[in-house]
Amino acid sequence: MGRLPCCDESGLKKGPWTPEEDQKLINHIRKHGHGSWRALPKQAGLNRCGKSCRLRWTNYLRPDIKRGNFTAEEEQTIINLHSLLGNKWSSIAGHLPGRTDNEIKNYWNTHIRKKLIQMGIDPVTQRPRTDHLNVLAALPQLLAAANFNNLLNLNQSVQLDATSVAKAQLLHSMIQVLSNNNTSSSLETHHTNNNLFGQSSFLENLPSIGENLYDQTQSLSHIVNQPLDSFTSPIRVVAHQDQNSIPPLVSASPDESKQTQMMVKDKEILRHTDHTSNPSSTSTFTQDHQPWCDIIDDEASDSYWKEIIEQTCSEPWPFRE
DNA sequence: AATCAGCTCAACCGCCTACTT
DNA sequence: GAAGTAGGCGGTTGAGCTGAT
The missing domain is CATH 1.10.10.60 (Homeodomain-like)
Incomplete structure (x- = not known):
């Protein structure tokens, strides 16, 4: 059921619009509305196809365009x-x-x-593009990208978000590496929100993993070697034999249940798009994992890591579901 | 000043869907 | 139900602009 493109009709002008053409189109639509786009060009005295007129109007000439x-x-x-x-x-x-x-x-x-x-985020899935084997080697680039965005300072709040994403991704990637390296036991969380600091397997397994990284990331292992008991987190941890990978940081995969995704994301959108919404509607990320921030405040000596984790705790998680 | 490369964005192209005949 | 039409949408293009060399 094909048809010829409307602009195939010979003699119709293509390309950039002139101010005169714009004026003709505006005048006509103001007087008569657009009606049938196909009929409009003749009525308005334009040597254009209707499609071109519609596009010009909707994308450029419409009075309510910001x-x-x-x-x-x-x-x-x-x-x-x-x-x-x-x-x-x-x-x-x-x-x-x-x-x-x-x-x-x-x-x-x-x-x-x-x-x-x-920032190392897949623009399609908005998941971190995690290469488990090379993630540590990629740390400098991740941080450089994040810091570079800050330096640009084009849009401060957005840059902050971008930075926090990069930093959180960095931490998440490290967590995944650590978790995947440990094959002796695995854990599953019964916490309702699996996110960066809900990675209970990470916490549980760290004593055996931490020593490998201790020399390189002393402050991080300092943090993560905290006994689980010292956390007041509501996370409940149980042993599990078959699951040796942590939940994803974000779950934007198109493979997932679309309905669930839609339901969750609808809430997220409402929270972000309603600029006049209740200011007390704090991110669940912050609420659920405040103990992490508290512990870090008390224990972390390395100001750099502290800053990363603090920001991650305190800022809304842009891509989390 | 000239050239080049990269970026931006208006406009086009072709496909899809809804509606009409 | 099939064919035809119009509008809408997403992907792509290319002219013009800008900054670097």
Whole structure:
């Protein structure tokens, strides 16, 4: 059931619009509305196809279009919505008044996507691109990317988010390496939220792992060698024979149950997109894992690691479900 | 000042879906 | 139910801009 593209009709102009053409289109739509886009060009005296007119109007001439740079909130909203909807640009645009799907798509491809890649985050799944074997070797790049983003200082709040993501990813990657290295026992958490600091297997196994890393990351092993009893975390840990990998830091995999994903993410979106929402709606990440932050405050001597973990604890987790 | 490379974004292309005949 | 049409959407392109050399 094919049909010829409307612009195949001979003699129709293509390419950039002139101010005169813009004015004709604006005048016509103001007077008559767009009606049938196919019929519009003739009525408006334009030598364009209807499709071209529609695009010009919706992406550029519409009076309610917001121009200029994206705000930090808008960027965060785009990231959140993209994690839920994927490349459904028109749906994403529906949550951003005044922004067009085309504009959002361009912004994603030229700015956000690049930024995520730079931070080692897969822009498609928004999961950390974890290479378990080389993660430690990649630490300098991860941190450099995060710090570089801070230096750019283009958009402070977004940069902070980006930095925290990179740092959290770094920690998560290390956790995964540590966890995977330990084959003697494995653990499963019954905690309702599996996230960075809900990695109970990490905590439990550290005494045997920590010595391997002690020389290189003394302060980290200092932290993680804390006896589990010293934590007031509600996490309950049980022994488990077959599970030797920790839960993923994020669960944005398209393979997962879409319904569950949608339900969870809907809440997430609401929290991020409703800028006037209750300010007391703290991230569950922070709430659930405050004990970690407390312990770290008390015990961590290395200010660098302390800073990383503090930020991770205190800032909303942008991509977590 | 000239050239080049990389980036941005408006516009196009082709496919898909909903609706009509 | 099949065919035709229009609008919408996402992917891609390329002209123009900008900064580096």
